Every structure is written in structure tokens, then in C-alpha cells.
Amino acid sequence: MIRPTDPFGRREPGLVARLRYGGMAVVLLFALSTTSATAEDELRSPVLFSADEIVYLADSETIIARGDVAFEQAGRRLLADRVDYDRALGRVRASGNIVLVDERGNAVFADVMDLDDELQDGFVRQVGMLLADRSRVAAAQATRSDGRYTTLDEAVYSPCEICAGGGAPLWQIRAARVVHDQRERTVTYRDATLEIFGLAVAYTPYFTHPDPTVDRRTGFLAPRAGTDTTLGLTLETPFFVELAPNRDVTLTPLLTSKEGALVAIETRDLQPFGATELGGSLAYTTGYQRNQSDDERLTVRGHLEGAGRYVPAPDDRAGFDLAVASDNTYLDRYDFSNEDVLENRVYWEHYAGRSFFGLDGYAFQGLREDDDQGLIPFALPFARTRVVGDRGWGGSYFSGDASLLSLTRIEGRDVGRGSGRIGWRLPAVGRFGELLELSTSLRGDVYSIAGDPEDRTDGSGRTVETRLVPQATLDLRWPLVGETSWGDLGDWQHLIEPILSATWIGGNANDDAIPNEDSLVFEFDETNLFEADRFTGIDRVETGAKLSYGLGFDSVGPSAWRVSGLIGQSVREGPDGTLPAGSGLNDSVSDIVGRIDVQPGPLLDLSYRFRLAKDELTVRRSDLSLLLGPPRLRLNLQFLELSENLPQSTISKRQELLAGVRLQVLDSLAVGAQFRRDLTRDQQVTNSFGLLYTNPCLVVLAGLEQNFTEKGELQDETRFSLRVTFRTLGDVDAGSFIF
Numbered sequence: 132m133i134r135p136t137d138p139f140g141r142r143e144p145g146l147v148a149r150l151r152y153g154g155m156a157v158v159l160l161f162a163l164s165t166t167s168a169t170a171e172d173e174l175r176s177p178v179l180f181s182a183d184e185i186v187y188l189a190d191s192e193t194i195i196a197r198g199d200v201a202f203e204q205a206g207r208r209l210l211a212d213r214v215d216y217d218r219a220l221g222r223v224r225a226s227g228n229i230v231l232v233d234e235r236g237n238a239v240f241a242d243v244m245d246l247d248d249e250l251q252d253g254f255v256r257q258v259g260m261l262l263a264d265r266s267r268v269a270a271a272q273a274t275r276s277d278g279r280y281t282t283l284d285e286a287v288y289s290p291c292e293i294c295a296g297g298g299a300p301l302w303q304i305r306a307a308r309v310v311h312d313q314r315e316r317t318v319t320y321r322d323a324t325l326e327i328f329g330l331a332v333a334y335t336p337y338f339t340h341p342d343p344t345v346d347r348r349t350g351f352l353a354p355r356a357g358t359d360t361t362l363g364l365t366l367e368t369p370f371f372v373e374l375a376p377n378r379d380v381t382l383t384p385l386l387t388s389k390e391g392a393l394v395a396i397e398t399r400d401l402q403p404f405g406a407t408e409l410g411g412s413l414a415y416t417t418g419y420q421r422n423q424s425d426d427e428r429l430t431v432r433g434h435l436e437g438a439g440r441y442v443p444a445p446d447d448r449a450g451f452d453l454a455v456a457s458d459n460t461y462l463d464r465y466d467f468s469n470e471d472v473l474e475n476r477v478y479w480e481h482y483a484g485r486s487f488f489g490l491d492g493y494a495f496q497g498l499r500e501d502d503d504q505g506l507i508p509f510a511l512p513f514a515r516t517r518v519v520g521d522r523g524w525g526g527s528y529f530s531g532d533a534s535l536l537s538l539t540r541i542e543g544r545d546v547g548r549g550s551g552r553i554g555w556r557l558p559a560v561g562r563f564g565e566l567l568e569l570s571t572s573l574r575g576d577v578y579s580i581a582g583d584p585e586d587r588t589d590g591s592g593r594t595v596e597t598r599l600v601p602q603a604t605l606d607l608r609w610p611l612v613g614e615t616s617w618g619d620l621g622d623w624q625h626l627i628e629p630i631l632s633a634t635w636i637g638g639n640a641n642d643d644a645i646p647n648e649d650s651l652v653f654e655f656d657e658t659n660l661f662e663a664d665r666f667t668g669i670d671r672v673e674t675g676a677k678l679s680y681g682l683g684f685d686s687v688g689p690s691a692w693r694v695s696g697l698i699g700q701s702v703r704e705g706p707d708g709t710l711p712a713g714s715g716l717n718d719s720v721s722d723i724v725g726r727i728d729v730q731p732g733p734l735l736d737l738s739y740r741f742r743l744a745k746d747e748l749t750v751r752r753s754d755l756s757l758l759l760g761p762p763r764l765r766l767n768l769q770f771l772e773l774s775e776n777l778p779q780s781t782i783s784k785r786q787e788l789l790a791g792v793r794l795q796v797l798d799s800l801a802v803g804a805q806f807r808r809d810l811t812r813d814q815q816v817t818n819s820f821g822l823l824y825t826n827p828c829l830v831v832l833a834g835l836e837q838n839f840t841e842k843g844e845l846q847d848e849t850r851f852s853l854r855v856t857f858r859t860l861g862d863v864d865a866g867s868f869i870f
Contacts (some may be wrong), residue, residue: 137348179203182214183667192218200225206234211244221247237261245517252276258283266290270309275413283309287344289859291828294742299329301829316345323472347373352381360849361464363388377401378849385465390416391429391467404448405441414465418456420844423501433456434467451477459498460843466850471499485519500843505542512537527557538648540582546646547579550669565609574600577643578670600640602673603664607631621689628683633676640672641709647671647686655715656742656752657681657724660699665716677703681725691732700745720745735759763795767805786810799825815839830856 182852183198196215202209212227225244232238245251252274260268271285291304307322312377317339325333341348352369359365371384385393400407411434418430425457437453453471457806462468473496477486480489486579493510496505517817522528533551554572581593612630617623649668659665662679664673681699703720715722732735740754753772760766769789791805801823817838824831832854838846 140363177204182781194218194302208232223247223253225549225645231484246275252278265292267293279314280314281311281313289828291826297598299326300488301826302327304780316341345733347371347376347379349373358851359387359466360847361845362390379830385414386735388416390464405439407439409435409453411435412465414461416464417844419460421459432461434461436467446482448482449478454562455496456498457845459500459502462498462843463842463845472497486517487515489512490514502541508538508540508546510536510538525557525559527555530554530556544580544582544646546581546648548648548670549577551575563609564611565607568606569604570606570663571603572601574602576600576645580644580646594640594644596644598640598645600636600637600638600643602634602636602663604632606661623686623688623692626683626685630661630679630681630683632663632679634663634679635676636664636672638672639676640674653711653714654723655724656740657697657699657726659725660697660701671709675704675707677701691730693730694728696725696727698723700724715742717752718745722751724749734761765792765793767793784811787816828858830854830858832856 148295151332154223163421178405180202180249182196182198182200184196186195186197187193188195196214198212200209200211200214202214208231209225210228210230213225215224216222219225220637223244223246226242230238231240231241231243231244232707240259240261241255241257241572243256244253245255255273256271258268258270258273260266260300267289268283269287270283273281273283275281283306284308286309287303287305289300291300291302296606303326305324305326306320308320310319310321318341320338321336321342323338324331329815340350350370353367355365355367355805357365364387366386367383372380372382379398381393382396387393387396393412393416395410395412397408397410413431413433415429415431418428419432420427434456436455439447440450444448452662454460454468454470455475456473462470475494475496476491477822478491483698491510493513494692495507497507500808513534513536515664516532518531518534519530525705531551532547534841536548537544537550538545546861547685552572552574554570556570559567559569559666561642577716578596580596581591594757608628608630610626613625615623615625624742636673647670650666650671652667655665661679665671679699679701681697683697685693685695687693694720695830700723701716703719705719710716715724724741726738726740736758738756740752741750742752743749750772751774753770755768755770758765759768767790771785771787773785786809787809789807791803793801793803795801803823805817805819807818808814809816815837817836819834819836821832821834832852834852835851836852837847838849839846
């Protein structure tokens with residue numbers, strides 16, 4: 132054993148083998164001076180040394196180790212045929228079958244290694260590397276100078292496996308010279324070429340990026356090119372600016388061949404109390420056309436977006452969402468978003484045990500062609516609170532809710548509403564396992580109304596309306612469990628649950644003078660069958676007495692078999708004119724609603740939701756979702772049918788089909804397609820096609836999308852995309868849509 136004071140015990144050659152481009156590691160560089168332990172640790176770390184022969188030449192102060200020379204320290208190993216240490220010159224020279232393995236499993240191979248005893252300067256000839264992730268590096272020579280620069284001459288890097296016939300790998304990077312500046316932490320390439328199957332496909336005379344010790348640094352990100360029938364050819368060149376370790380900005384110019392230029396910006400900020408993201412864009416392009424006949428003109432268009440999430444105190448949450456566009460089609464045109472309504476929100480919430488208080492403000496921008504922005508209200512403020520008391524007699528408890536809402540419009544009616552409710556609940560378990568819950572409540576609402584939505588006035592007098600809404604509900608659930616054995620079908624576990632809910636809501640709650648702002652859309656289905664009040668808000672109330680009943684079931688068998696669902700109906704004391712026509716609740720007896728889920732093993736997953744007319748049992752709504760086939764050939768099918776107009780909604784009778792298929796042609800190749808068709812109008816909505824090729828060192832994803840929906844000046848649109856991901860190198864994008 133050599134004592135730690137020996138130069139071989141003080142320090143050994145090591146490896147630095149990671150570079151970055153665009154945040155992705157590029158394992159490419161061999162450095163000669165790094166160690167994994169501090170000097171103090173190394174002094175305590177013994178060196179294991181062996182050789183067939185060791186010779187000390189006193190005259191020249193040279194130590195020579197020959198024959199199967201091996202050094203090992205702190206998980207690193209150096210193997211060579213011969214190692215010479217000239218103490219007088221301070222040089223270490225290794226030769227013959229050199230293998231150097233570091234503690235991470237990276238290995239370097241060389242013919243000759245010549246270093247100073249401080250490992251600050253030196254060179255390695257005919258160097259090759261096999262890294263822990265199976266990547267490979269080869270270079271004619273590696274040198275280190277000034278204790279700072281490491282240079283690879285005639286370097287080749289690839290993470291791909293070597294072909295059996297000895298041909299070129301799938302892809303590799305070849306550079307005349309690669310220089311690593313350890314002090315500045317940068318890597319520079321000269322005459323670098325990307326080769327695929329030995330053919331050069333990309334070249335740059337000069338290229339630099341941070342080394343792996345740098346998490347972020349100002350510079351260009353990978354460019355993106357694409358094509359779009361509306362924009363033409365596109366090119367994006369994002370530029371990243373590091374303002375601070377917790378703050379950055381990304382500027383992205385977008386050039387298009389048909390619609391001019393666009394500049395987008397995104398900024399991010401992280402603080403101990405939360406994170407903020409803000410962004411937006413500006414474009415000088417063809418203006419928004421509400422109708423195809425409108426004149427085309429150049430104008431400035433743009434958008435703003437952002438979000439903030441904060442924790443100002445342990446029991447508090449605050450934040451905002453920002454989304455504003457210059458017009459109805461801008462976001463669609465540049466593929467920022469396909470939303471029809473943009474929501475802006477600012478909020479603060481406080482939690483105290485089981486109690487809650489929240490203060491919100493909302494503003495909306497409608498992007499549908501028939502939206503009138505002047506009639507869309509601002510909800511500011513919207514305050515709400517909830518208090519839940521401790522458990523009392525029999526496990527019962529009191530709760531209280533209150534809210535305050537102000538809706539203000541540029542044109543039309545303004546509404547202010549204050550609401551308060553006090554309730555009491557008593558849950559219980561019967562002697563036969565039935566679950567019972569009795570609940571009562573009393574709610575009071577006060578409305579202040581100004582203006583008229585019909586004549587679009589906002590100051591035609593102010594009126595005040597009040598109401599009281601008493602409510603009582605009794606819920607009963609009786610879960611029954613059991614097991615059956617069905618011969619070849621095996622053993623099954625079953626849950627059958629009869630459900631019953633009786634509710635009475637009194638008072639003259641739906642006076643015509645009370646405006647309806649939050650209960651405009653109504654749909655009756657299995658999700659709200661047992662709700663005491665099926666309206667989505669509190670402006671409208673489902674008054675009177677009603678009884679809802681149904682049966683839930685869930686059976687689980689062997690080999691992933693499962694059948695579950697719910698079916699039910701409700702009856703009421705008489706028709707309720709408040710419930711909209713076509714809702715399925717207009718008569719004393721409602722339509723039948725339900726859901727059935729069937730999973731007979733891994734090859735089929737079926738879900739079906741329905742609403743049936745109570746008398747003739749004709750289908751009034753169908754919603755079918757189906758996944759079929761083995762993993763290598765998977766079919767996706769969704770079918771929606773509305774046999775009548777949804778109440779108080781612009782959604783009309785409709786039949787729509789969505790079908791998709793994914794085929795795993797080979798282990799490395801998958802193709803897919805998806806189609807959406809409006810069966811009512813007998814026209815296509817979208818077509819999508821995709822291809823995915825995966826290789827241990829390369830991923831190729833290509834997609835084509837056709838959109839046949841017209842909106843404003845936007846017509847039928849086709850987008851093509853291509854993304855190539857080089858393992859350890861990063862992504863190269865082409866296009867703006869990925870299927």
C-alpha cells in the first residue's frame with residue numbers, strides 16, 4: 132500500500148463528462164483535474180496499488196510500475212501496462228491499455244497519458260470513453276492547459292449503440308475541436324457537424340453553451356420552424372435572459388411568410404411566498420374580420436396572460452389569473468389557445484380549521500362570434516364564508532354560509548346580492564347498516580337590481596327584492612355487500628346500494644322580479660339526481676316536495692372484470708314551471724337517468740351515460756365512450772347524441788362522433804389517427820394523424836392536423852409538426868401542433 136503522501140495517493144485523474152445545450156446534458160468532455168472528494172478526505176482515503184514489478188531509479192528520482200498496474204482510491208480505478216513517475220520533473224506518464232474508471236462508472240481508454248503531478252496540465256492520446264449511460268466519446272488527443280482549459284481534438288460523440296456490422300451509429304456529433312473553460316464554465320465547438328447514419332445534416336463553424344455545472348445562463352434556445360396554412364412558413368428563435376437566480380425573461384420573435392412578425396415575451400419570478408408568471412405578445416398583421424366580407428387591413432394585435440400563486444401566511448392563499456386578447460381570433464390564429472371564454476380572477480382565501488373565507492373578483496372576455504362584451508358582467512366583489520360547528524347531540528352539527536356578490540355591466544342590468552344560510556345536519560347509522568342523514572336549513576337572499584337587460588340600460592331605477600328559502604332533506608343509503616361464485620366466471624364481490632332522498636323546499640323563491648345570473652344552464656343527469664336543489668347556482672331554486680330514488684351497483688370479478696353503474700328517477704308533488712322545457716323534470720315523474728361502466732378485462736373499457744323518456748323509454752341523451760383492443764392496437768370511440776335542445780342553452784340537437792386508433796407497428800414505431808365528425812350537419816370537424824418512432828438514442832414525433840371549423844377570418848386550417856429528440860442533446864422542433 133502506498134501512503135497518502137505519495138503523489139498517487141494525493142490525486143488521480145478523473146472525469147468531467149457532462150455538457151449542456153438547451154438544458155439537456157451532452158456527455159462529451161474528458162477533463163484531467165477533477166476529484167470527487169476534498170483534500171482532507173483524500174488524505175484519509177487509502178490508495179490500493181498493485182503491479183507485477185516496481186522499480187525505483189534513485190539517480191533520476193523515477194518510480195516505474197510495470198505489468199498489470201492498478202491504482203484504486205475512493206471508488207476510482209486506473210489500469211495500465213506501465214506507469215512512470217518522475218519526481219524531479221513532476222511528471223506522471225501512463226502507457227499501454229490505459230483504463231480509467233471513476234466512481235460514477237464512466238470509463239476512459241487511451242494509449243498514452245502524460246500529466247504533471249498536480250494534474251493541472253497534460254495530454255492524452257487516442258482517447259475513448261464509455262460513459263455510465265452507455266454514451267461514447269472518441270478523440271485523437273485530449274490536452275489540459277493553464278489548469279483551466281481542456282481541449283479535445285477531432286472529437287466524436289454519440290449515445291447510440293455501435294452497429295453490429297461496424298457502420299456509423301444512428302447519429303453522432305463530430306467536431307474539429309471542443310474546448311472546456313473550467314473557470315468560465317463554458318464549452319466551445321469549432322467546425323461541429325451533426326451526422327445521421329454517417330451523413331452530415333447540420334453544420335456550425337462555431338457554437339458555445341454552458342457546461343453542466345450551470346443551471347441557467349443568458350442565451351439562445353433551440354429554434355423552432357413550422358408550417359401553417361394561415362401563417363405560412365414560420366420560424367421562432369427564443370432568447371433566454373437570466374435576471375437573477377429566481378427570475379428570468381424569454382423573448383421569442385416569430386417570423387411568418389404570410390402574416391408578418393410577432394414578438395412574444397414570458398417572465399417568471401419565484402419568491403419564498405409564491406411564484407409569478409406573466410407573458411404576452413404583439414403582432415403587426417392582418418386585422419380581425421368578424422365577417423368574411425370585411426376589408427383586410429394591417430393592424431396591431433396581441434394578448435396578455437399570467438398567473439400568480441402565493442402563500443402570504445400558513446392559513447392564507449392568494450393569487451390571480453390573467454387572460455386578455457385583442458380580438459376573437461388572435462389566440463387561435465397563432466395557436467396560443469382555443470378557449471371560447473377568457474377568465475380573469477384575483478382572489479384571497481383564509482382557512483381556519485373547518486371554516487373558510489374567500490374574496491374574489493372576476494372579469495370575462497367572450498371570444499365567440501355572437502358574444503356581446505358589453506353584456507358580460509364583472510363579478511367584483513364576490514365574498515363568501517363558511518363556518519362549521521363542533522359535533523353535538525347524536526353527532527349532529529350546525530353550519531353557516533354567507534356570500535356577497537356584485538355584478539356590474541358596461542351595458543344592461545347591474546345586480547347586487549347578499550345571501551346567508553344556517554343549517555343543521557344529523558348523520559346516523561341504522562341497526563341494519565343503513566346510512567341516514569337528516570338536514571334542515573334556512574336561507575335568506577337580498578337583491579339590489581338596477582337597469583334593464585332588454586333595453587340595455589343600467590340606470591332605470593333601483594329595486595330591492597328579498598326572499599326566504601326553507602329546506603328539509605332526508606337521505607337514505609343502504610349499502611349491501613356480498614360474494615358469489617359463478618363457475619367458470621370465478622368469484623365475484625358485489626356492492627348493491629339502494630338510494631332514497633326526500634326533499635322539501637318552500638317559499639316563493641322564484642319570483643319573476645329576482646334576476647337569474649348564475650343558473651342559466653340546467654342539465655338533469657345521474658350526477659345531480661340526488662341533489663336537494665339541481666340548479667347550478669342560488670338565483671333559481673327547485674321548490675316543492677320531491678322524492679328521488681335509484682340503485683347503485685358495483686361488481687368486481689377475476690381477471691380485472693368489473694361492472695358498475697347507477698340508475699334512478701325522481702317524482703315531485705306537481706310540475707314546476709321554473710324548470711326549463713326539455714330538462715326531463717317538467718312533469719311530476721322525471722325521465723330516467725343513469726350510467727353503466729363495463730370493464731371485461733384489459734381489452735375493453737366501456738362507459739355509457741343516458742337519459743330515457745319516462746313513458747316510451749326513448750333515448751333523449753346518449754354519451755358513449757369505448758376503449759377497445761390490446762395495447763398494440765387500441766381503438767377509441769366516443770359518441771354523443773342530444774335528441775332535443777338543451778334548456779336555456781345555445782347547444783342544439785346534436786350527434787357527434789369521435790374515433791381514434793393507435794397501432795404499434797413495431798416495438799419502435801407507432802402510428803395513430805383521430806377523427807371528429809358532426810353527424811347532424813354531416814361534416815368533418817377535425818382530422819389528426821400522428822407517427823411516433825422511438826430509439827434508445829432518438830425519438831421522432833410527427834403530426835398533421837386539419838381543422839374545418841370557421842371562425843371570423845379563420846378558414847379551414849392544416850398544420851404539420853415534426854419533433855426530433857436527440858438523447859442527451861435536446862429537441863429540434865418543426866411545427867406548432869403535436870398529435
